[in-house]
Structure formats: structure tokens, C-alpha cells
Amino acid sequence: AVTGSAGKTSTKEALRHVLSVVGKVHASAQSFNNHWGVPLTLARMPVDCDYAVFEIGMNHPDEVRPLARMVRPHVAIVTLIAAAHLGFFRNLDEIAKAKAEIFEGLEPDGAVLLNRDDPRWKLLDKMARAAGVEHIYGFGENARATFKLLKCALHADHSVITAKIGGQEITARVGAPGRHMVQNVLAVLGAAHLVGADIARVALALADLSAERGRGKRHVLRHPKGPITLIDESYNANPASMSAAMALLNATPVSGEGRRIAVLGDMLELGDHSAKLHAALADLIVGTETRTVFLAGPQMRALADILPDEIETEYRAGAEDLKLVLLSALKPGDVVMIKSSKGIGFSKLVDALLSKFPAAAATAKQT
Template structure:
């Protein structure tokens, strides 16, 4: 893509300042907010945050090849500038303008407390078998990342799958107004980011904001088993949106009717009620672990049916999807499996991972880092997870991080707290090498960096096994 500064001014109601270089209008072919990754020919958007000001890096951006800058305060620079009141808002306005210029078959928005990244990736994998797809990369799902993703849309793209995350009210409202989905998915409402939302009701309200930007007559895909389902249905009715559902409930349009798991794959049955009212039962499998991944698959199937795909078009992209890094990724151990689910953690996602661990044959150890952003309920929520692990039959619980200190007492025999990761790693390796446990789960919030635990266990146990 290539845009002119006049188009940027039109989209943002900005003011062009500085002298134009040469007689030809200035064009830019990308938008950057970071001089470290800026490519020559880009527009540099000088964003401001609580702890940074992108205006300080304008000279570096020009040195790296920026041909123009988007600013919210006057600056001296040799390249043209577009002056706006707020560069963050202007970036969103420009992305919204560009999105409306692209003639997509459908844009699917995805949000939820858990499962949104996996569902997004799964949707992209399914749709890519049929057409060209743009999907949110990594975790670019906020007010900076989502506009940058939309600005990557080209006239060759048929579909876009856009992830929307939030840690406070009105954030998804803002994002969905930019993206304007044709179909939106809410995977689940659960106790995540409670410091920002205040309560589960706050989470439900915020996830429901994705409907605010749905195009008239659009479809919202909802989880019949999630807290907030009825609240979301009522809002959809007020907004005159279609509801298409998934879950274990009899009323679900895509019903998860049966589920099995072994070391390598999940196998499940879906009962489909398609948009035309036709019903059928289908069986499929995926090279992944976890009941919740079968639910993520059901969500993806529902969204794909909503945009007009058939089961025959959907199935290939399900059956060869092997997950997202850091999310229930499996590694072989001498007698079992290590599950790396270290991308992040909240009470619901930890319980889902424990359920997956407990479904494997053999004894198991859960290596858990503390969960962040849980507010005043942090201790009770950590203890509840520990009791859940005991109820599910987990043999050992090894925890790290100050907020997790009370978990071993709630777990009982087999529960241990460690001041350092190294001590936790050593204990987990000991349990595995002595064959007291055969399977391991490693999970925690990003701040605990539990991926280091996974890497150390796999490297040590595998190496000793190979040399044993």
C-alpha cells in the first residue's frame, strides 16, 4: 500500500505543516511507531504514553528513512508533518479510514478472557485454506497494535481476523469502532484483569463492547456456557444483531457433544445447526491438548459458518492446526508429556490447563507461577486454584512468586513454595527423574517468566534421558 499525506489529513482532520520536498506529493508505504523497526519510506507516528514520548525520537525516525511524521506538538524536522490533537486517536482514525476502503469478504473480531489468541490463529488457519487472510500478529491487540494491523490490509486480502484485548472498560468499544467487524466472537468471560474491571460483571460488560462496532445486521458468536451469555444475548437483541452460538448446551448452534484426549491429540464430536437450519453431526481431531481447545475449535467453526463456509471447507484447517507458542504446547518426557502454557495466566486459564494435565495417563506435577492483576481477591483466587488441582488428582504442586505463597497449604500434601525458579526447576526434575510423576504443566503470568522453567525441564530431562 501507499498513501498520500492528503489522505492522512482527510482521515485525521490534521494540519499539514512544514515544507513539502519536491513537487510530487509525499507518499508513505507503512506506518511505524517504533524507530527500532521503522522501514525507509514510512510515516512515523509519535505516540505519547505515561512513560514515553515518541516526539523525542523524530530525528532518529527521519535518520532511519521516515518520509513524514504524525505529531501532536510542533516540531522542527526536515520532513513534512501532520499535526493532530492526539496521535494515538489519529492512528486509530487513519486505520478505520483504511479498513473501510478495503473490500473484504468479512472481518472477524475476536475477544474473550481466555482463548482469543488460539481462536484467532485457528480461524486464520481455516480461512487461509480458502483465501488470503490478514490476522493479528502476536499480541498486537490493543489501541496501538490493532490500528497497525489494519493498516497492513491490502486489496488482495479476502478476510481479516482481528484480536481485541482489554484490561479496562471501554477499551474494546474503542477497538471495535475502528475495526468494524462483520462477525465478532466472545470466547469466554472469566476472572482476568480484575484490577481494571472490578468484578466479573465488569469483565462481561467489557467483552460485550465488541458488539458496539459490529456492522448493522452483523453476527455475534457467543459461548452458551460462559457467564454473561444472557446479558450478551439481550444486548445483541437491542442492537438487532444475529446470535450464533457454541458450547456444550443443547441450544448451541455448534455443540461440543463428545470429547476425548490422549498424549498427542484431542478427538471430539460437533453437532452443527447451520444458518439455513440444516443439522449434522461431525467428528474431528486436532494435534493439541485440552478440552478448552475443543471449545476454541467450536468457536472458530461457528464463526466460519457465520461467514458462509461449509464444514468441508472448515475441517482441513482444524485438523492440521497445532496451536500457538506458549499455549498448551506439548513436549515429550521419558514417561509422559510436558505442557508449556506459559504465555499468561488467570484463574480460569490455569484451571483449564490443570484439567488438561489431569486428563493425561499417569501422575502429574503442576509448576505454577503467581497470577497477576487479581486485586484484593488475589490470595483467595490462588488458593482456589490450588484446591482445584488437588480435586483433579494432581500429585504435586510447585509454586513460585510471592502472590502464590499460600497455595501449598491450600493444596495439602505435595504442595511446595519456592523462593527461586532454580529451586522449583530442580524439584520438578527430581520428581520426573525419579518417576514419581510422569507429566508436568508449567504456567504463570508473564511477570513470572515461567517459560524458563519449561525450557530447563525439557532440556535437562531430555538430555539425561538421551545419555542414560
């Protein structure tokens, strides 16, 4: 079972993908991770599956606990702790404690996988031990990580990693790009090892891994004068996933006189922290290769107000107001990344772009 502030669905889908090469897999559909989705996923689980992968989400305390006790996982993964749903918590420690409820549903002799690079590692480790968990493992670059990243080469459309998994060095190509995906894959490799899967076959399957719609899926749009690359990150957003998406945008090459363009919408459920966290996104933009920004949503006004003149900025009240401006602004060679919380409706911007350029709505080829 997978929980965490970001990366839950991507990790769940990666587990589905790699374990399918070594057995029959049942996994939750889309983001079925709440009090409706988790029981439904359990009810749909076939009796003859070899592996079942569940995603468990929350935005309040005491939501993970009953779901974890339903699922009773043999392996529990916490991807990372970040300022998602911070409006319902006093601080990140409280978010960590809510995620740690997953430990209470763990099967006897089960294992916990924690992000060893996360500042809340010690807190989560302490809470796992308090819950009686005996098998606690870390994944990441940290020298003490059980499943450790040794080398990492990030490319625009994939990554190549070397990791120490179960005492052996594994080199793999990861088809979905981004450093955040590498971190997720370390958890996937660790979980696969813990359940006894053939790691060599699992590692090979990572080459065919691709990002999901709304979570980094790429499209090549055919402008009459040349291609435009679209990175669809429209499903969800919090400060941590914004950072990952901006890093992905800046790592993607443009062609000709193309620009890197960030299209950003509100990060929801941040409460009293919202204005400060939206304004802080300027640190992800200023000084990078991204110099054109389109913003929408009431909370994004905080960012629009502080971006310097050197950043070409367009702000509108909502997605619908931004649509025509964006459609008319794109040029051949551009790379455009669209990112927001789902409730802002930025998936409509993705659909509008795919509709305007229907001849090239296919996912960008991985090379």
C-alpha cells in the first residue's frame, strides 16, 4: 500500500507496471484512494492475483487508519511528507503523523519503506517502531538507505540509474523522466525486492514506464510551423510537486527559438499558509530557463504580484479566462508545462491544446 504527500499514484502505477511482468497484478483505478475507492478496490480484487497494490490518501487525521486496517498491507510505502492539505494541519509533523497511521494496518511481520532523504524520516521511523513494526527500510540517496541510489543521469525524456537493491547493483533505464520519478522508482524496486519479485525483470520493465495523464504525460503538438511539447501536470499540485514539475520543464530542451513556458494554477487546501507558499514559487522560476509564465486562480495572484519584470507574466482569474491567451501565445519550438490542483480545472487547458492541434495529440515518443 502506498501513501504520502506526493507521488502516490505514480508509485502505484509504477508498481502495477513492473509487477505485471512477473505475475498477475490488481491495483486501484486512477486515484481511488479514499473511503469509497479503497473498499471498491478491495471488492474488485480477484482471488487469483499475485500482487495487489493500493493507494491510500487523506486530507484530515484519522482517515488513513481505517483504510490501512481494511487493506492490511504486507509492505507499506510512504513516498514523502510535504505541504499538501496543509490547511487542515498545523505543520508538516502533523501531516507525517497522519500518514503514519498506515503502520497500524500492517500485517504481522510486514515491512515499511520510508524515504530516507525526507526530513521527516526520523519521525516516521519512530512512529513505525511505536506501532510495533520490526522491518523498516529506507530508500534514497542517503548513505544509510537500504535501497540506495548510487548514480543517476537525468535526461529530458528518461533517466538512467544505478541502485543498490538487496545487496546487488542494478542499472536501469526509467522511461518516465524527472528526479522525482527516480525517487519513486527506488521505492518500487525496494518493494519488489521485499515481495520476492525477480528484480532483473522488474528493472528491465522500468524502461517502458511512462507518465500518466495529468502527472507528466507528454504530447507533441503540431503547430503549422513546427512542434510544441506539452507536459501535462494538471491533476494535482502542492509545493513539492510544483518543484518537481518545474525541474522537469527546465530539463526539457526547446527547439529553434522556442521558450520554456510554465502555466500554473492554484495549489488548494493550504489554508493560512497559501499566500506565502504561492509567492515562494518565485524561487522555482527566477534565475531558471523558464522566463514566460501564465497564471490563473485567486491564490496565484500572490505569485503574479512578486515576479520581476524579466519574467513575462500573464495573470487571469481562472482557467477559462486564460485559455484564449495561452492558445494564441504558443509558438513552434515551445515547451509548455501545465500544473495546478485538479479543482482549478487546468485539464481544460490541456484539452484545448489537444483540440486545436488534433493531428499530434499522441504521447511524445520516449528515446
